[in-house]
Amino acid sequence: MRRLGEYILFLGRLFKNRESFRTYTKLILDECVLIGLNSIVLVSIVSVFMGAVSTLQTAYNLVNPLIPKNVIGLVVRDLTILELAPTITGIIFAGKVGSSIAGNLGTMRITEQIDALEVMGINSASYLVLPKIIATLLMYPFLVILAGTLAIGGGYLAAQYGGVLPPAEYFQGLKLEFNEFSVTFALIKSVVFAFLVSSISAYMGYFTKGGALEVGQSSTRAVTVSCIAILLSDFVLAQLLLI
Amino acid sequence: MIEVVNLTKSFGDKTVLNNISGVFEQGKTNLIIGASGSGKSVMLKNIVGLFTPDSGQVLYNGRNFVNADRDTKTDIRREIGMLFQGGALFDSKNVEQNVKFPLDVLTDMPEDEKLDRVNFVLKRVKLENTNKRMPSEISGGMQKRVGIARAIVNNSKYLFCDEPNSGLDPRTSIKIDQLLQEITDEYQITTVIVTHDMNSVMEIGEYILFISNSQKLWEGNNDDIIHSGVQELDDFVFANKMMRRFKAMG
Numbered sequence A: 001m002r003r004l005g006e007y008i009l010f011l012g013r014l015f016k017n018r019e020s021f022r023t024y025t026k027l028i029l030d031e032c033v034l035i036g037l038n039s040i041v042l043v044s045i046v047s048v049f050m051g052a053v054s055t056l057q058t059a060y061n062l063v064n065p066l067i068p069k070n071v072i073g074l075v076v077r078d079l080t081i082l083e084l085a086p087t088i089t090g091i092i093f094a095g096k097v098g099s100s101i102a103g104n105l106g107t108m109r110i111t112e113q114i115d116a117l118e119v120m121g122i123n124s125a126s127y128l129v130l131p132k133i134i135a136t137l138l139m140y141p142f143l144v145i146l147a148g149t150l151a152i153g154g155g156y157l158a159a160q161y162g163g164v165l166p167p168a169e170y171f172q173g174l175k176l177e178f179n180e181f182s183v184t185f186a187l188i189k190s191v192v193f194a195f196l197v198s199s200i201s202a203y204m205g206y207f208t209k210g211g212a213l214e215v216g217q218s219s220t221r222a223v224t225v226s227c228i229a230i231l232l233s234d235f236v237l238a239q240l241l242l243i
Numbered sequence B: 001m002i003e004v005v006n007l008t009k010s011f012g013d014k015t016v017l018n019n020i021s022g023v024f025e026q027g028k029t030n031l032i033i034g035a036s037g038s039g040k041s042v043m044l045k046n047i048v049g050l051f052t053p054d055s056g057q058v059l060y061n062g063r064n065f066v067n068a069d070r071d072t073k074t075d076i077r078r079e080i081g082m083l084f085q086g087g088a089l090f091d092s093k094n095v096e097q098n099v100k101f102p103l104d105v106l107t108d109m110p111e112d113e114k115l116d117r118v119n120f121v122l123k124r125v126k127l128e129n130t131n132k133r134m135p136s137e138i139s140g141g142m143q144k145r146v147g148i149a150r151a152i153v154n155n156s157k158y159l160f161c162d163e164p165n166s167g168l169d170p171r172t173s174i175k176i177d178q179l180l181q182e183i184t185d186e187y188q189i190t191t192v193i194v195t196h197d198m199n200s201v202m203e204i205g206e207y208i209l210f211i212s213n214s215q216k217l218w219e220g221n222n223d224d225i226i227h228s229g230v231q232e233l234d235d236f237v238f239a240n241k242m243m244r245r246f247k248a249m250g
Helices: A002-013 A021-061 A071-110 A113-119 A124-161 A167-175 A181-206 A212-241 B040-048 B070-077 B095-106 B111-124 B140-152 B170-187 B198-204 B231-237 B241-248
Strands: B002-011 B014-024 B029-033 B055-060 B080-083 B158-162 B190-195 B207-212 B215-220
Touching (some): A002 A124, A021 A124, A181 A212, B014 B055, B014 B190, B014 B207, B029 B040, B095 B111, B140 B170
Antiparallel strands (some): B207 B215
């Protein structure tokens, strides 16, 4: 509970005594490159294989001859949009970006770089953390859209080259009983996950005490807590918005 | 001028600073000395606001920093430059960007003026032509000089240094000490240095405050220190053989 209180106070500090808008604009753009663009390759690779494997496994489990093959496209589409793209990408994101944020801030803390900012009269929490959170909120939904698109593309590749079903049926399945709210739901989830991963990782890194060992521990804790937070919020959002 | 009045700070049950007072005058190199763990760095962090004292006052030219509102604290902090023990340079920025950083964030100065100012202070700390080098590419002594340049680039009125000589060889240490004294004198800054380096004490200690067991035991200057008559201070000052010989020679 003490940690939760600290975390909430930390979030409050982000909006107090901020620097100029111009300062943040440049920082946010830099963070967008670091957080978003540098994650594209990893997210793309994972997504293509995630979609391809989903197609193969759905086909493997679809043994009833009365169920048409195009259902595979429908299953892959809903699975990808509702769960795999936002959640699995979120967990990958927590591993890559969350650990980087915590490690970066933790190192700055133990080498007194954060103290240097404070002594200059700069709100270090706001200066260092707010751009990371905003950049994550801006970039993560794009990564989720990219992940969803590529996963469906990966499913197509598996259908085409794995001999599971004809591509025409796969596309037919993709269009079957499509509910637009699935996309809205995925984007809502992406914003929530982006906030959780960036803010939790920043909190863990910012309050690191000790030396190099503790920086490593903060990074590990950031990934662990972010993943748990993603899974919990995934359940809560599904319960609130889908049921 | 900075006045510290009855400063007290505890961590849990342990009192690290007990009712310490002192006056750090403008244009002087003021030293806080003491053995490792005596509380001198904690005192510095209380003075610059990185820690909040349990009681006592820190007055910057009469303005009480401890109880000041956020805006006043920010105003005072923007008059402060600090050199940290490890330099605390931003490792993602090169030398020029590190030194320019306070100007980028805290001023609306045009870019060419900023660069002129950065080049001026880099020249002042004898680091010309290092603008594009990264902190990891320069020596410890150079990192300290970049730290000093960053601390004075914004025309700071107060300069704080936490163990400026740690990790440096004796010759580089003396150069850093001389640089700090020159800058203090030239720009009439109030400089406060935390150190346990006896060379620094003897070289630049215009005002020395000695802390032991959480308390101020002595204050004076480098001329008086060898005749202080305070046993703890004598044990600290004459800890090595060379200083003992020096004392024996009178």
